[in-house]
Amino acid sequence: MRIYNTLTRKKDEFIPREQGKVAIYVCGPTTYNYIHLGNARPLVFFDTVRRYFKYRGFNVLYVQNFTDIDDKIINRAREEGYDPLVLAERYIGEYYKDADALNVLRADVHPKVSGHITEIIELVKTLLDNGYAYAVDGDVYFNVRHFTGYGKLSGRTLEDMQAGARVEVDVRKIDPMDFALWKSAKPDEPAWESPWGKGRPGWHIECSAMALKYLGFNFDIHGGGFDLIFPHHENEIAQTEAATGQSFARYWMHNGFITVNQEKMSKSLGNFFLVRDILSKFAPEVVRFYLLGTHYRSPLDFDDEKLTSAQRGLERIKTSLRLLDEALAGREADDEARPDPLLVTRLEEIHIEFDKAMEDDFNTALAIGLMFDLAREVNSYLQRNDYPNLAERMAALQKARQMFAQYNCVLGIFKTSATGDILLENQETGNEGLVEDLLDLIIEIRQKARLKKDWSTADHLRDRLKKLGIALEDTPDGVRWKRLG
RNA sequence: GGCGACAUAGCCAAGUGGUAAGGCAGAGGACUGCAAAUCCUUUAUCCCCCAGUUCAAAUCUGGGUGUCGCCUCCA
Numbered sequence: 001m002r003i004y005n006t007l008t009r010k011k012d013e014f015i016p017r018e019q020g021k022v023a024i025y026v027c028g029p030t031t032y033n034y035i036h037l038g039n040a041r042p043l044v045f046f047d048t049v050r051r052y053f054k055y056r057g058f059n060v061l062y063v064q065n066f067t068d069i070d071d072k073i074i075n076r077a078r079e080e081g082y083d084p085l086v087l088a089e090r091y092i093g094e095y096y097k098d099a100d101a102l103n104v105l106r107a108d109v110h111p112k113v114s115g116h117i118t119e120i121i122e123l124v125k126t127l128l129d130n131g132y133a134y135a136v137d138g139d140v141y142f143n144v145r146h147f148t149g150y151g152k153l154s155g156r157t158l159e160d161m162q163a164g165a166r167v168e169v170d171v172r173k174i175d176p177m178d179f180a181l182w183k184s185a186k187p188d189e190p191a192w193e194s195p196w197g198k199g200r201p202g203w204h205i206e207c208s209a210m211a212l213k214y215l216g217f218n219f220d221i222h223g224g225g226f227d228l229i230f231p232h233h234e235n236e237i238a239q240t241e242a243a244t245g246q247s248f249a250r251y252w253m254h255n256g257f258i259t260v261n262q263e264k265m266s267k268s269l270g271n272f273f274l275v276r277d278i279l280s281k282f283a284p285e286v287v288r289f290y291l292l293g294t295h296y297r298s299p300l301d302f303d304d305e306k307l308t309s310a311q312r313g314l315e316r317i318k319t320s321l322r323l324l325d326e327a328l329a330g331r332e333a334d335d336e337a338r339p340d341p342l343l344v345t346r347l348e349e350i351h352i353e354f355d356k357a358m359e360d361d362f363n364t365a366l367a368i369g370l371m372f373d374l375a376r377e378v379n380s381y382l383q384r385n386d387y388p389n390l391a392e393r394m395a396a397l398q399k400a401r402q403m404f405a406q407y408n409c410v411l412g413i414f415k416t417s418a419t420g421d422i423l424l425e426n427q428e429t430g431n432e433g434l435v436e437d438l439l440d441l442i443i444e445i446r447q448k449a450r451l452k453k454d455w456s457t458a459d460h461l462r463d464r465l466k467k468l469g470i471a472l473e474d475t476p477d478g479v480r481w482k483r484l485g
Numbered sequence: 486g487g488c489g490a491c492a493u494a495g496c497c498a499a500g501u502g503g504u505a506a507g508g509c510a511g512a513g514g515a516c517u518g519c520a521a522a523u524c525c526u527u528u529a530u531c532c533c534c535c536a537g538u539u540c541a542a543a544u545c546u547g548g549g550u551g552u553c554g555c556c557u558c559c560a
Binding site: 026030041357383453 | 499508516553555560
């Protein structure tokens with residue numbers, strides 16, 4: 001497996017710290033608002049990475065933090081008249097709603113900063129003892145000049161950074177690039193007792209403390225958005241490696257941005273789209289499918305048309321799944337039957353390609369392309385009548401359905417049953433009984449009209465149903481209906 | 486100013502030396518009462534421009550143009 005490593009600026013062969021195990025830390029959101037699509041990309045992508053490792057038989061330990069103490073939270077809380085921690089907690093709850101909708105699996109651990117103050121203080125103490133940090137008026141800063149590797153992740157030197165530095169010069173700092181490990185508390189801010197007085201952690205130290213606690217040093221993969229490379233991840237590396245004398249993480253993965261009109265979607269530019277607003281217009285599987293349709297390191301431009309295009313594409317795959325289910329419905333699988341090689345040889349080729357795509361730096365775009373190939377092979381095969389016998393045909397189709405389910409386990413597009421079978425929307429809820437019965441009735445009436453060649457009645461019913469979001473399809477074997485959109 | 490990324494058909498997008506995946510949209514055909522869905526065929530003599538390396542380049546090197554990002558909170 002090859003992974004593009006920001007640290008080495010190339011694709012490196014993945015060698016786990018421990019055989020058969022992989023430890024991953026992903027920087028989660030600062031919870032002062034609902035998440036937007038830009039936040040969703042790393043969630044969905046790293047969730048897919050995690051799923052792929054699992055699919056390959058790895059034992060995955062996946063940690064994603066919540067930053068629940070931060071200036072923005074404090075400001076927002078002040079505006080709304082809440083306690084900052086209460087506000088943060090509320091948005092953590094909202095985060096789960098959006099993440100669950102997008103089929104993002106819960107992390108093994110979702111640590112919060114507020115629950116790890118002790119660990120953070122310990123880490124800061126270590127850095128002070130080591131001489132990598134200094135305290136001034138209740139603040140503690142990390143001394144970047146002291147850490148020789150500073151800049152190794154972002155690929156620039158302190159001189160580079162200062163040449164165009166836009167940081168305000170704080171005379172109390174030894175170097176302008178020094179960053180806060182601990183901030184003294186202003187009145188009305190959440191604060192904790194520390195050896196340096198009441199205060200709260202700086203932004204970067206939390207991830208170091210929590211990653212070390214749950215994953216230890218030298219763990220496998222640390223992920224986040226491109227914009228975290230500097231300063232966040234650079235500082236994490238500096239702190240952690242200065243404190244432990246050990247490597248922090250070995251593979252650093254960064255996803256590209258979601259853009260709007262080619263510009264970065266960000267909270268500060270105000271051009272962001274909330275996940276829940278998008279989900280009010282598009283199904284979650286469409287959003288996930290769209291996000292994974294582009295390689296994670298490339299920018300991805302967002303607008304409704306692109307989602308609509310994704311929706312239509314996904315419909316193709318759904319159709320193929322429906323056709324498969326229809327063909328297999330009510331038939332017992334015969335485990336003895338040899339799958340028809342006519343279909344299965346192609347399936348095997350696709351399967352090899354799928355693994356190759358994912359092995360090569362998680363090329364989900366290629367993997368999705370292969371799902372389309374799979375769909376075409378299936379659809380095409382279903383139209384043929386020259387199969388050897390029914391049992392072999394069914395075995396081959398069964399195999400195809402398993403492949404769809406497997407790939408879906410990795411890509412996480414469709415909701416699944418407990419056994420991992422793909423659930424299409426018609427099957428999702430148990431509350432559909434009446435709708436189905438009514439549709440059966442309407443279809444029956446229409447069929448009678450069609451027998452009498454009363455095309456205007458038949459077409460009228462079909463048109464009206466279409467306006468209600470139900471599409472009818474007449475086939476030689478009867479009428480099929482599905483929900484649109 | 487420093488550092489970096491990207492530029493592939495109408496649109497989206499994969500492809501890091503061997504002669505352009507896939508999707509959306511479009512065209513033609515099969516099927517259909519008509520549709521829809523599906524299948525088949527078709528849509529880039531060519532991958533921003535120029536020069537170079539090579540038997541061979543979208544893929545490597547140099548130069549140029551354009552777009553974006555980081556250097557400040559941001560996924």
